[in-house]
Amino acid sequence: MPRRRQAVTIKHVAADAGVSLQSVSRVINQQPNVREELRDRVQASIDKLGYVPSIAAQRMSGSRSYLILAINDRERTIADWRARQGSDWVDQMLLGGMLKCAELGYRLIFELVDTHNDHVERELQAAIAALQPDGVILTPPHSDNPLITDLLRDQSIPFVQIGSRGEGGGIPIIMGDHGAARMATRYLIDLGHERIGFIAGSPEYRLSTWRTKGWHEEMASEGLPVEGLLAEGDFTLEAGRAAARELLSRTSRPTAILASSDQMAIGAIETVREQGLEVPRDLSVVSFDNTPITRSTRPTVTAVDQPIAETTSRAVELLVAAKRGEEIPEGPINIPVGFIVRESTAAPPPD
Amino acid sequence: MPRRRQAVTIKHVAADAGVSLQSVSRVINQQPNVREELRDRVQASIDKLGYVPSIAAQRMSGSRSYLILAINDRERTIADWRARQGSDWVDQMLLGGMLKCAELGYRLIFELVDTHNDHVERELQAAIAALQPDGVILTPPHSDNPLITDLLRDQSIPFVQIGSRGEGGGIPIIMGDHGAARMATRYLIDLGHERIGFIAGSPEYRLSTWRTKGWHEEMASEGLPVEGLLAEGDFTLEAGRAAARELLSRTSRPTAILASSDQMAIGAIETVREQGLEVPRDLSVVSFDNTPITRSTRPTVTAVDQPIAETTSRAVELLVAAKRGEEIPEGPINIPVGFIVRESTAAPPPD
DNA sequence: GTGAAAGCGCTAACAA
DNA sequence: TTGTTAGCGCTTTCAC
Numbered sequence: 001m002p003r004r005r006q007a008v009t010i011k012h013v014a015a016d017a018g019v020s021l022q023s024v025s026r027v028i029n030q031q032p033n034v035r036e037e038l039r040d041r042v043q044a045s046i047d048k049l050g051y052v053p054s055i056a057a058q059r060m061s062g063s064r065s066y067l068i069l070a071i072n073d074r075e076r077t078i079a080d081w082r083a084r085q086g087s088d089w090v091d092q093m094l095l096g097g098m099l100k101c102a103e104l105g106y107r108l109i110f111e112l113v114d115t116h117n118d119h120v121e122r123e124l125q126a127a128i129a130a131l132q133p134d135g136v137i138l139t140p141p142h143s144d145n146p147l148i149t150d151l152l153r154d155q156s157i158p159f160v161q162i163g164s165r166g167e168g169g170g171i172p173i174i175m176g177d178h179g180a181a182r183m184a185t186r187y188l189i190d191l192g193h194e195r196i197g198f199i200a201g202s203p204e205y206r207l208s209t210w211r212t213k214g215w216h217e218e219m220a221s222e223g224l225p226v227e228g229l230l231a232e233g234d235f236t237l238e239a240g241r242a243a244a245r246e247l248l249s250r251t252s253r254p255t256a257i258l259a260s261s262d263q264m265a266i267g268a269i270e271t272v273r274e275q276g277l278e279v280p281r282d283l284s285v286v287s288f289d290n291t292p293i294t295r296s297t298r299p300t301v302t303a304v305d306q307p308i309a310e311t312t313s314r315a316v317e318l319l320v321a322a323k324r325g326e327e328i329p330e331g332p333i334n335i336p337v338g339f340i341v342r343e344s345t346a347a348p349p350p351d
Numbered sequence: 352m353p354r355r356r357q358a359v360t361i362k363h364v365a366a367d368a369g370v371s372l373q374s375v376s377r378v379i380n381q382q383p384n385v386r387e388e389l390r391d392r393v394q395a396s397i398d399k400l401g402y403v404p405s406i407a408a409q410r411m412s413g414s415r416s417y418l419i420l421a422i423n424d425r426e427r428t429i430a431d432w433r434a435r436q437g438s439d440w441v442d443q444m445l446l447g448g449m450l451k452c453a454e455l456g457y458r459l460i461f462e463l464v465d466t467h468n469d470h471v472e473r474e475l476q477a478a479i480a481a482l483q484p485d486g487v488i489l490t491p492p493h494s495d496n497p498l499i500t501d502l503l504r505d506q507s508i509p510f511v512q513i514g515s516r517g518e519g520g521g522i523p524i525i526m527g528d529h530g531a532a533r534m535a536t537r538y539l540i541d542l543g544h545e546r547i548g549f550i551a552g553s554p555e556y557r558l559s560t561w562r563t564k565g566w567h568e569e570m571a572s573e574g575l576p577v578e579g580l581l582a583e584g585d586f587t588l589e590a591g592r593a594a595a596r597e598l599l600s601r602t603s604r605p606t607a608i609l610a611s612s613d614q615m616a617i618g619a620i621e622t623v624r625e626q627g628l629e630v631p632r633d634l635s636v637v638s639f640d641n642t643p644i645t646r647s648t649r650p651t652v653t654a655v656d657q658p659i660a661e662t663t664s665r666a667v668e669l670l671v672a673a674k675r676g677e678e679i680p681e682g683p684i685n686i687p688v689g690f691i692v693r694e695s696t697a698a699p700p701p702d
Numbered sequence: 703g704t705g706a707a708a709g710c711g712c713t714a715a716c717a718a
Numbered sequence: 719t720t721g722t723t724a725g726c727g728c729t730t731t732c733a734c
């Protein structure tokens with residue numbers, strides 16, 4: 001392989017425009033103190049030669065790499081990809097993140113990091129050392145991992161903590177989990193349900209607690225009981241089945257179930273069906289996530305929509321703003337969720 | 352923002368091990384002419400200090416960037432992401448590509464490029480100039496775009512053409528479209544079908560032609576007619592509906608339909624149903640792709656499985672091998688497809 | 703087998 | 719407002 005050099009460098013542009021390297025650099029970086037005439041001349045040369053700065057070189061000398069690193073949990077992500085069950089979390093992150101990055105002249109690099117590894121830090125550190133990103137986007141369950149947040153804070157790399165209230169020193173963004181759980185519970189209450197079961201997600205994810213709390217509060221606000229109506233799962237289909245079996249075995253069985261993931265909701269629906277009941281006639285089901293599968297099952301599933309694309313887009317914006325030294329709003333940023341009513345919910349059966 | 356420097360550089364390692372920068376570089380790059388004793392000593396320092404080379408610096412001086420660029424069609428990809436219909440093409444590419452890259456010490460960068468743009472070259476050129484990738488993975492419909500292949504060839508950047516027979520000068524990889532279409536057609540013939548309709552994909556994709564040819568040949572091999580049994584679509588659900596309407600309007604209506612995408616198959620199923628027919632009782636349907644949705648519709652869809660992850664994985668291997676100057680096999684590499692039988696196929700109805 | 707020197711493309715700091 | 723200088727971290731010569 002021949003050693004490949006940049007086809008058009010800043011030198012070519014400088015020569016073509018008859019100015020110094022510095023002036024070209026200033027134009028590229030939209031810095032002040034450049035006369036308009038000179039700026040135009042340089043820009044013309046850039047366009048003419050089709051010059052694009054090498055991010056490697058920019059990173060080498062300057063303080064920016066124009067790279068944003070988005071971190072996801074390796075095990076879980078690969079499992080989702082392999083399962084091919086239509087979880088589009090990654091796609092939605094790319095949708096929001098890549099487009100916003102492109103808009104701002106950045107590039108999104110997607111990385112997998114293993115939470116359940118003693119070497120989380122080493123792994124992350126390696127990615128950081130290799131890429132020198134200008135910012136990092138953390139997703140659950142990494143968002144609140146102190147090994148990770150400490151590392152980033154120590155190196156003063158701006159980072160966003162998605163699904164975190166922000167104890168780690170990063171910029172916290174949440175997708176209204178608490179409010180969403182209340183909203184979904186309220187929807188079921190308004191349909192006439194009184195015994196509403198809740199299948200929580202794994203406690204490793206903070207949002208699990210927030211959602212549980214939201215459900216709990218909304219129930220309490222109506223004076224409805226929650227005793228025996230809470231089960232826990234790990235977001236998987238199988239967990240949904242098990243949790244549903246548990247909830248249905250109670251003497252006073254729920255007429256509705258709110259599940260912390262689409263997969264758990266679908267597992268629950270299957271279990272309900274196995275017990276000779278019908279959704280939504282005998283029991284309503286609402287899920288969290290709103291992945292594509294909610295639209296193709298029978299019945300289709302009423303779901304809380306996680307605004308992942310918008311959240312990631314916002315995350316990129318915030319990181320770039322932080323890098324530029326702009327003001328970042330105080331406190332967790334809350335991206336409002338959606339609620340999509342489909343076929344899996346109805347009024348409870350008459351007693 | 353403070354100017355952030357590499358925490359541990361090659362200098363630190365060199366100092367720690369008491370050798371020259373050069374020797375450290377040689378160890379990192381596994382070059383010959385290093386005594387084992389020295390190699391071990393350097394490696395120990397690397398591990399101790401947690402040193403990871405900066406790819407920016409590597410790229411600056413050397414000939415490698417350790418970056419592989421995967422190019423997808425912008426418009427189509429974003430439309431898929433927005434539609435949230437569960438297409439997991441991107442995920443499968445990442446699954447195969449990222450894991451193989453990680454294994455080989457590379458990094459996969461995912462990029463979107465607009466085919467229907469006069470500036471394809473500019474866009475691609477910009478990505479190349481900015482990132483200086485060691486290799487590029489082209490996916491349809493980019494794979495055979497001469498604007499793109501010429502550009503890459505001129506710059507002697509190794510590239511893989513997925514879904515191409517390789518006229519562009521890159522490494523061609525195909526996912527057995529021709530054989531897969533024959534196989535699927537054969538499956539239907541063996542079930543007893545004689546009038547098998549085919550919904551082709553848009554001709555912009557070469558694989559559309561290959562599949563059509565495969566179907567045609569298999570039909571011919573049995574002496575079965577194809578007249579009035581071919582319709583064309585653009586892979587979308589709506590196109591599937593339209594194509595199915597067309598096929599069903601023919602005097603001698605098919606008893607089975609082979610569609611070039613899952614979405615078109617589902618569109619076809621909906622149309623079939625609207626006409627008062629039932630799948631698979633009155634008409635069988637087979638699709639190409641095997642995206643998650645095939646498993647959650649009613650009936651579930653029998654499908655040709657596109658081995659996207661494996662293909663991408665292989666693509667990365669080949670690019671790295673090419674970069675190393677290793678021998679690349681002649682002729683298109685064919686990754687075998689799978690065939691998943693589900694509920695949408697059965698014997699044809701009695702006359 | 704090992705080390706020293708030059709330079710990749712760009713920007714920060716300073717000088718003019 | 720503009721240009722000059724000195725590196726960034728690494729690899730490629732080319733000496734030894």
